[in-house]
């Protein structure tokens with residue numbers, strides 16, 4: 001049966017203290033849990049959930065329970081007739097970490113024991129009230145063979161530790177004074193290397209910091225450590241939030257279903273988001289490490305000190321924490337470029353979700369399997385909603401609301417209503433309509449039309465919103481959409497106006513609140529070019545019938561860098577969509593001359609940051625184009641259109657591209673900072689375009705760069721250019737690359753992804769062959785995502801082959817993986833989310849593959865949920 005937000009009821013019992021004693025063993029770990037339980041009401045039956053558990057002992061207040069006093073199944077422990085006063089329940093369970101291929105609960109990775117408990121993994125360790133509104137103080141004792149696990153870590157501060165004489169075993173005790181839900185529990189034990197440092201908080205407390213990793217990789221943790229210290233300082237200055245324990249530990253493990261986990265005082269990371277050095281990580285990897293380290297650290301306040309009442313409130317911590325990590329990265333790097341990158345991610349990942357069968361509100365109201373709701377909607381759209389709140393309230397009002405939230409709800413398991421109430425109270429703003437952003441799914445469309453009346457010096461802007469139907473939500477109400485704007489005059493400056501009516505306008509923000517509103521600006525001297533949704537002030541699709549000339553003008557003159565980028569993308573998208581339908585009809589589309597002018601202007605403008613220019617040169621992807629077309633998509637026509645446009649760009653701008661590439665070539669030694677990375681980004685964007693032409697000079701330049709680069713960013717970019725153009729030169733380069741990094745799995749993930757993204761019919765067979773390659777391991781989520789995920793999400797034309805072989809391959813893989821790691825299997829299946837927008841032949845093939853999955857016996861709840869909703 002599904003879980004519903006409307007059914008929320010508080011727990012019948014509190015668990016005030018949890019005392020855990022782990023006797024670690026690779027296949028037979030014993031867990032003794034002593035739970036201090038207090039009835040909240042009159043309930044006399046206690047039900048604790050488990051998952052694949054074996055009960056080895058049970059006593060209440062020290063007395064073993066009689067067989068008729070309880071029942072235990074692997075998933076439920078029921079204790080009948082518990083006392084109506086506080087009592088101590090002692091539970092012993094036996095678990096097998098080596099057999100745990102789901103990577104939830106206690107498992108083994110990187111030769112160590114580690115845990116992942118969010119969302120419902122703690123119940124795979126012991127029977128518990130495994131829900132986020134049960135907050136307890138944890139004491140954890142870990143005992144293990146000293147030779148196997150010299151390092152013993154858990155949440156909180158370190159306590160007693162020592163040897164157990166004559167046994168070869170030792171122990172350590174950890175105590176976490178902050179009450180927390182079970183999903184934040186963590187334990188790590190193993191033989192790991194470390195880098196150590198310290199941080200002094202704003203009130204002068206010294207915190208010991210450590211990052212643990214596989215021996216030999218310590219030097220690759222130094223950037224993460226630096227990012228951690230910067231994150232700690234930033235949260236103090238930006239939000240007044242200080243760290244609260246004596247230690248902060250991070251552990252990097254190789255087998256991890258997600259990115260990382262914010263366990264109190266003991267963050268556990270997918271090693272891909274910790275390890276970085278110039279030879280193995282790209283500039284993008286560095287930025288991701290910085291962002292994820294910050295994200296997990298920021299959870300200490302938004303997630304841990306204030307947690308969620310129930311899993312429907314997941315965006316309370318995730319959307320808010322993504323917003324906070326985005327702000328951190330914006331302050332560390334270029335704000336404009338960070339915004340463009342974030343919006344690209346939102347549009348590439350969240351928009352298709354919101355527009356397809358898996359659409360759900362930022363705060364869902366129903367779920368079957370919560371693991372499937374760690375989505376771009378909850379995370380990225382959730383962050384956009386917080387950003388809109390800041391736009392509406394202003395930076396000061398937003399900060400007052402955050403301060404109130406931290407003060408009022410510290411120690412609580414809170415809701416979205418609690419969160420919004422703080423902002424409403426701190427600022428006096430009525431957020432009733434705004435709160436629809438949490439409950440209505442679907443990407444609103446905002447249509448804009450402007451009209452200039454020269455005689456009356458009046459500009460009329462009509463904005464109309466419509467929100468598409470989504471599963472379970474056929475009809476929508478108008479939302480409050482903050483539209484940041486400017487009216488650009490002929491010299492590029494924003495025009496003044498004398499007065500405005502028809503909508504609430506605060507400074508440069510129009511509040512669109514009705515289905516349609518006409519905003520009238522009086523005293524406008526000349527026809528403006530409207531610049532709407534500056535900085536992407538709301539997660540909507542803007543439809544405006546701007547002329548190519550106006551868009552070109554915006555690219556050159558808009559003082560909002562985001563809209564300069566957006567205008568170039570819009571020009572490119574128009575040309576790409578027209579090109580795709582031309583191809584489908586057997587005609588040849590022509591590139592928009594205004595687009596070439598716009599790209600050329602940006603390319604040559606040395607006042608612009610290189611990273612920004614690189615973003616502009618990166619035209620929409622095949623998936624972006626398919627999404628824009630929306631129905632009856634022919635991916636081959638899309639690919640042909642994109643290829644043709646890139647060739648047209650090269651043939652018009654060729655010498656200027658080459659000039660930029662040459663000018664940027666003489667470079668200092670590698671540093672991962674944003675400025676330095678931006679130069680590489682521009683040079684490599686140019687290289688990628690030039691190589692697309694297949695010219696001998698360009699291919700030669702790529703091969704040379706591949707062979708001589710002194711850093712992974714340039715080396716991989718050159719290889720990627722050869723692969724993306726499916727040039728024969730890629731073959732020996734791919735081979736060389738594999739040979740050079742054969743002992744470095746994270747680098748080989750890049751190789752797997754490139755192999756899978758070659759736009760050629762033979763790629764599917766290559767991907768199938770790679771499943772048996774020694775460098776691939778289906779048990780490791782990173783390998784799976786790199787190869788199979790890379791194929792399904794980056795290789796549009798081959799995944800969506802007309803013969804259905806791409807769909808069948810992914811379906812077979814998902815079915816096989818589902819038996820061992822359902823979470824990762826279900827996530828791969830999301831690649832099918834836009835199947836209904838394909839042309840009929842592909843649509844039928846995708847549907848057949850999905851139906852085959854749906855009818856397979858013994859599907860996990862995770863995969864069953866995704867396939868059912870995808871087909872619905």
Ligand code: ARG
Nearest residue numbers: 118119257258260261371374
């Ligand atoms: N809370 C983690 C984060 O920082 C995500 C962990 C989710 N893990 C899972 N298996 N569902 O975003």
Ligand code: ZN
Nearest residue numbers: 295299318321
């Ligand atoms: Zn998070």
